[in-house]
Amino acid sequence: MMKPFGGNILFLDRSDINTDEIIPAKYLTEVTKQALAPYLLEDLKLDGFDPKGEALKTAQVIVTRENFGCGSSREHAPWALEVNGINLVIAQGFARIFRQNMFNCGMMALELPAADIDALFALSSQGTVSCDLDLPQRTLAVAVDGKPAQTLSFHIEPFDEALVCAGGWVYYANTHY
Amino acid sequence: MGKTIVQKIFDAHHRDEPFVGTRVLNLDVVMCHEITTPVAIADLETRGLDKVFDASKIKAVVDHVTPSKDTKSATQAKILREWAQRQNIDDFFDIGANGVCHALFPEKGFIRPGYTVIMGDSHTCTHGAFGAFAAGVGTTDLEVGILKGVCAFREPKTIRVNINGKLPPMVFAKDVALEVVRQLTGNGATDRVIEYGGSTVDAMTMEERMTLCNMAIEAGGTSGLCMPDATTADYLWPFINGDYDSKEAAIADFAKWWSDPDATYDRVLNIDVSALEPLTTLGYKPDQVHPIREVGDVPINQVYIGSCTNGRISDLREAAAVAKGTRLAPGVRGIVSPATPKIFRQALQEGLLEILMDAGYCITNPTCGACLGMSNGVLAPDEVCAATTNRNFNGRMGKGGMVHLMSPASAVASGIAGRLTDPRSINK
Numbered sequence: 001m002m003k004p005f006g007g008n009i010l011f012l013d014r015s016d017i018n019t020d021e022i023i024p025a026k027y028l029t030e031v032t033k034q035a036l037a038p039y040l041l042e043d044l045k046l047d048g049f050d051p052k053g054e055a056l057k058t059a060q061v062i063v064t065r066e067n068f069g070c071g072s073s074r075e076h077a078p079w080a081l082e083v084n085g086i087n088l089v090i091a092q093g094f095a096r097i098f099r100q101n102m103f104n105c106g107m108m109a110l111e112l113p114a115a116d117i118d119a120l121f122a123l124s125s126q127g128t129v130s131c132d133l134d135l136p137q138r139t140l141a142v143a144v145d146g147k148p149a150q151t152l153s154f155h156i157e158p159f160d161e162a163l164v165c166a167g168g169w170v171y172y173a174n175t176h177y
Numbered sequence: 178m179g180k181t182i183v184q185k186i187f188d189a190h191h192r193d194e195p196f197v198g199t200r201v202l203n204l205d206v207v208m209c210h211e212i213t214t215p216v217a218i219a220d221l222e223t224r225g226l227d228k229v230f231d232a233s234k235i236k237a238v239v240d241h242v243t244p245s246k247d248t249k250s251a252t253q254a255k256i257l258r259e260w261a262q263r264q265n266i267d268d269f270f271d272i273g274a275n276g277v278c279h280a281l282f283p284e285k286g287f288i289r290p291g292y293t294v295i296m297g298d299s300h301t302c303t304h305g306a307f308g309a310f311a312a313g314v315g316t317t318d319l320e321v322g323i324l325k326g327v328c329a330f331r332e333p334k335t336i337r338v339n340i341n342g343k344l345p346p347m348v349f350a351k352d353v354a355l356e357v358v359r360q361l362t363g364n365g366a367t368d369r370v371i372e373y374g375g376s377t378v379d380a381m382t383m384e385e386r387m388t389l390c391n392m393a394i395e396a397g398g399t400s401g402l403c404m405p406d407a408t409t410a411d412y413l414w415p416f417i418n419g420d421y422d423s424k425e426a427a428i429a430d431f432a433k434w435w436s437d438p439d440a441t442y443d444r445v446l447n448i449d450v451s452a453l454e455p456l457t458t459l460g461y462k463p464d465q466v467h468p469i470r471e472v473g474d475v476p477i478n479q480v481y482i483g484s485c486t487n488g489r490i491s492d493l494r495e496a497a498a499v500a501k502g503t504r505l506a507p508g509v510r511g512i513v514s515p516a517t518p519k520i521f522r523q524a525l526q527e528g529l530l531e532i533l534m535d536a537g538y539c540i541t542n543p544t545c546g547a548c549l550g551m552s553n554g555v556l557a558p559d560e561v562c563a564a565t566t567n568r569n570f571n572g573r574m575g576k577g578g579m580v581h582l583m584s585p586a587s588a589v590a591s592g593i594a595g596r597l598t599d600p601r602s603i604n605k
């Protein structure tokens with residue numbers, strides 16, 4: 001049931017990226033997740049970012065700053081990430097509803113301290129950065145151009161881990177309540 | 178040790194504590210609209226779980242794009258409509274009876290003190306005005322709520338915001354809401370509940386409290402709450418007069434939810450509003466708040482009055498009072514969207530719509546519409562809107578558009594001058 005967590009990192013060097021930027025409201029009339037795929041991050045305001053560029057196309061992981069996913073409750077935001085092959089977002093902080101939506105979908109919203117986030121951003125200029133998350137070991141192995149660069153440890157709330165392992169909240173709730 | 182109102186509500190709705198720090202709560206109300214619910218319905222069907230935990234506790238409305246604007250939005254409305262029918266959900270509101278969820282559901286008396294409420298909509302915090310724990314959730318939480326009547330939350334921490342002082346003329350609950358967001362910042366209340374109190378809040382009407390609680394999410398808050406009191410009882414009386422012998426009895430009962438004097442808070446913020454000015458936002462974040470007086474020359478293309486923040490009757494009265502005998506500046510469009518049919522009818526009877534139409538405004542049916550850039554007033558690139566809504570995100574009301582948040586009085590004043598304008602400077 002558990003999704004794989006890791007791969008090439010897309011760096012979004014900005015705080016407060018909201019769910020309207022992740023997937024604009026005009027696409028919320030879609031009733032399938034797959035239909036959202038072309039529109040991910042279409043309205044993101046970030047210098048140098050191209051929503052149609054290679055960096056997004058080849059990414060499986062996003063690394064960003066504070067308050068990622070603020071604003072609307074739309075779960076279309078995690079879905080738009082998921083259908084683009086991105087199951088792991090690493091940030092200094094998340095908006096509550098977005099974070100919960102990620103775990104509810106069996107995806108991973110990983111919070112790291114500012115120093116770790118800074119370290120990851122520092123690597124971004126040195127080549128193609130990728131990572132591999134080991135949930136039981138609580139480690140994130142980071143590589144630059146395929147060569148090991150750093151290993152970070154992380155914390156996850158036990159309930160959030162249970163949701164990830166169950167593949168989401170619907171399965172968990174339906175077996176428990 | 179004393180408890181906060183939210184701790185008391187959590188205890189009264191306790192279902193499970195699967196892990197330390199996580200509480201699964203029984204829900205009193207699960208609210209649905211056509212944007213976030215259809216995917217939940219489809220997923221339940223796929224899983225062979227197409228049922229609801231209690232049809233009487235589910236409320237549904239088509240409100241975001243109504244009347245439907247295209248095949249896709251019509252399909253969303255159809256999915257919700259057919260589901261409500263199939264599941265015998267009596268409280269379903271469709272064309273002719275529909276309005277913005279966070280204005281409509283309180284008006285129907287669905288929200289009571291001490292309730293737990295979820296909706297697949299971030300501004301569900303609005304309902305905290307009644308002393309309820311009301312939280313916006315995503316589609317999966319909504320789906321589980323529909324199926325099982327439960328939702329999981331982290332153990333609540335509370336920020337107490339004491340608001341004191343008499344609001345100066347032309348300064349309104351919206352300005353207070355913006356000031357709170359400015360001080361807390363966009364994520365200052367993340368994983369926290371905001372508890373509003375103080376003499377200003379005590380003196381507020383339910384409508385004003387809803388405006389205040391509506392923007393708790395703009396500071397990242399899980400919910401925003403006011404203590405349920407005589408004002409709450411007055412508002413709810415038509416719906417609860419069978420449950421209590423007298424209003425006094427209702428008020429006394431509501432008091433059981435009040436935070437204890439020795440409750441523990443994560444943070445306490447004190448705000449004196451006696452010198453507060455009409456405020457607006459500059460930029461794409463709701464916490465970028467400034468006095469309108471200081472923003473310089475900012476021409477606008479559109480005025481939008483409506484939404485779950487400021488589309489209620491008191492907001493339309495406030496707008497009409499400023500608009501009376503004036504005209505929109507040449508080249509400025511004005512749109513008014515009364516939030517519910519009841520509000521629309523009342524505004525019609527009071528002559529407010531006529532005043533606004535005389536001033537050049539277009540009146541739309543109740544809907545979210547332009548608030549989230551889906552219909553009824555979407556901006557063109559580089560256009561600027563003075564809006565009574567709650568979000569100024571990039572592209573929120575239309576790709577490339579700019580939104581400035583403010584009170585209805587400030588929005589109308591800006592329409593008269595054709596640029597962001599402090600309503601105190603309008604001489605009629």
Ligand code: SF4
Pocket residue numbers: 241277278279298300483484485486544545546548549566567
């Ligand atoms: S009026 Fe705007 S903010 Fe309120 S529920 Fe509708 S779209 Fe959301």
